Amino acid sequence: xxxFWVKIIEKEDEDITRHHYLVSAEGPKEAKKAALEFIKxxxxxxxxxxxxxDGYAFCNRAIFVQIGDIKETTKEDFKDFLLKMHTINPA
Numbered sequence: 001x002x003x004f005w006v007k008i009i010e011k012e013d014e015d016i017t018r019h020h021y022l023v024s025a026e027g028p029k030e031a032k033k034a035a036l037e038f039i040k041x042x043x044x045x046x047x048x049x050x051x052x053x054d055g056y057a058f059c060n061r062a063i064f065v066q067i068g069d070i071k072e073t074t075k076e077d078f079k080d081f082l083l084k085m086h087t088i089n090p091a
Contacts, residue, residue: 001024001025001026002024002025002026002027002072003022003023003024003072003073003074003075003078004022004023004024004028004031004070004071004072004073005021005022005069005070005071005072005077005078005081006020006021006022006023006035006067006070007019007020007067007068007069007070008020008021008035008039008042008055008065008066008067008068009064009065009066009067009068010042010063010064010065011063011064011065011066012062012063012064013062018068020078020081020082020085021035021038022073022075022078023035023070028070028072031070032067032070035067035070036054036055036056036067039055039056039066039067040056042056042058042065043058043059043063043065045058045059046058046059052064052066053066054066054067055067
């Protein structure tokens, strides 16, 4: 099993939010399949999202959630990224 960094983009009106997740999978296709299944259940408010390329649309197409990128990584590199992203005044 390899580790894959999945970047997910959430768009609502003009607002864009980026999410980062780590997926363990046999390869990129399996990682994408797992990410799409995760995205399908991304919003509790919509039990029947509409399938769109690389993701789903929720709440009558008001919110779009799609895979931005999938790349192979290591848990250590992913942890380092998260630590840098969520640290104020890094040394």
